[in-house]
Amino acid sequence: MQEFVEIIFRSQRTGYFENKLNLELEPDQRVICRVERGEDIGRIVNCAYTGQELEVRSKNNEINPITRIANEQDLEQIHHIEEKEKEAHAKFMKLMTKYPFDMKLLDTVYQFDGNKLTFFFSADGRVDFRDFVRELATEFRTRIELHQTSGREDAKRYGGFGMCGCQYCCVSFLKKFNQVSIQMAKDQNLIGNLSKISGPCGRLLCCLHYEEDFYLKKIEEFPVVGEKLKRNGRMCIVVKNDYYNDQIYLKPPDEDMEILTFDQYKKLMEMEIEDK
Numbered sequence: 303m304q305e306f307v308e309i310i311f312r313s314q315r316t317g318y319f320e321n322k323l324n325l326e327l328e329p330d331q332r333v334i335c336r337v338e339r340g341e342d343i344g345r346i347v348n349c350a351y352t353g354q355e356l357e358v359r360s361k362n363n364e365i366n367p368i369t370r371i372a373n374e375q376d377l378e379q380i381h382h383i384e385e386k387e388k389e390a391h392a393k394f395m396k397l398m399t400k401y402p403f404d405m406k407l408l409d410t411v412y413q414f415d416g417n418k419l420t421f422f423f424s425a426d427g428r429v430d431f432r433d434f435v436r437e438l439a440t441e442f443r444t445r446i447e448l449h450q451t452s453g454r455e456d457a458k459r460y461g462g463f464g465m466c467g468c469q470y471c472c473v474s475f476l477k478k479f480n481q482v483s484i485q486m487a488k489d490q491n492l493i494g495n496l497s498k499i500s501g502p503c504g505r506l507l508c509c510l511h512y513e514e515d516f517y518l519k520k521i522e523e524f525p526v527v528g529e530k531l532k533r534n535g536r537m538c539i540v541v542k543n544d545y546y547n548d549q550i551y552l553k554p555p556d557e558d559m560e561i562l563t564f565d566q567y568k569k570l571m572e573m574e575i576e577d578k
Contacts, residue, residue, distance in 0.1 A: 306365065308477075309335060309344035312380075313411045313420055314459055316347070316477060322367040332372035339445060340417035343372055343380065376414075383412050390442060394421055397437060403429045408451060409459060420447040424456065453503035454479050462502060470501070471508045482506040489517045491543070520545035525567065533562070533570060 304327050310316045319335050321327060331346045391410040398405070405425040412419050419442055431448055438446045451459070458472040472479065487493045487510060501507050524543045525531065531538050531552065538560070542551035548564035562570075 304349040307333075307346050307368070308348035309333065309368075310347050311342055311344040313409075313422075314455075318365050320365050320367045323370075325368060325371055327368075327371075332377065334369050334372055334376060334414070336366040336369055337413070338366075340413060340415040341369065343376060343414040379414070383414070383416075387412055390419060390421075393441060394438070397441065398434070401431075401434055403431065403434075405429055405431075408456060416444060418445045418447060420449055422449050422451050422455075422459070424451050454505055457501065457503040464501060464507075466509075476508060480508060480511040482508060482511050486510045486514050486517075489514065489521060491545070517545055524564070525550065531567075531570065532574070533560075 304321050306318050306320055307327055308316060309319055319333075325333075327333070327346055327349055329346050329349060332343060333346060334341055334343055387410045390412070391407065394407055394410065398407075403425065405423045407421060407423050409422040410419070411422070419438075421438075429450065435446050435448060438448075454472065457470055461473045462470055464470055468474070482505065484493070484506070487496070487499055487506060490510065490513065492499050492510070496506075499507050499510065520543075524545065525540045527540050527543060529540045531540060533552065533554075536554045536557075538552040538554045540550060541553045541559070543549075544551070550562040550564065550567050552560045552562055554560060
């Protein structure tokens with residue numbers, strides 16, 4: 303029996319929940335969960351959690367329980383909620399015209415029990431919307447949250463396909479966004495054209511993070527760019543390392559570029575050590 307499961311909600315928020323009632327659960331099943339303010343409906347994405355970390359968090363009351371498996375009436379209720387969300391979206395746009403800030407409303411999501419209404423928006427810079435929130439709370443008579451999204455969150459919310467032809471990682475399997483830095487692009491010799499290694503979210507591709515360990519290991523084995531190597535009696539300069547193809551580009555004085563395989567480079571280093 304599954305002790306803990308991971309659930310994704312209609313707002314795209316994910317969380318871990320405890321199966322205290324020993325329900326027969328399986329992936330993609332809709333369930334009703336107790337949340338901070340009432341109940342919400344979500345979809346199970348993982349049933350394989352039994353780790354010590356989750357057990358400790360559960361004892362500290364940080365993990366809420368699943369109250370029941372969603373029935374036909376609950377699923378029908380979602381259609382009514384979606385209609386209310388369309389109405390809330392239209393009211394939001396109408397009320398916003400009275401305020402000076404410029405924001406783009408991306409999504410409107412009611413909690414299943416109606417105790418919370420979240421508006422997801424994008425905007426340039428920070429927005430002071432305190433007065434606007436108060437008016438929204440008066441209009442909808444429920445708890446209001448305005449969530450300013452990032453480009454990555456927008457990509458996850460709307461989905462799509464990357465240049466690799468596959469569905470976005472953040473949509474298909476990536477549960478949290480990893481930090482991807484310019485240094486990773488430098489390590490992988492990809493700094494030349496940032497537009498080619500940026501996703502539709504405007505940030506560097508997540509796959510740079512996946513491959514970083516491979517390149518860091520290679521960097522330790524290869525010579526440093528700019529380093530001088532003596533080969534065939536000539537002092538050459540390392541101008542480029544091709545880690546993927548195990549090749550080193552050397553520039554002899556007043557001659558064309560030469561390509562050295564990694565095996566040739568190792569033999570060259572061994573010969574230098576023997577000469578010493």
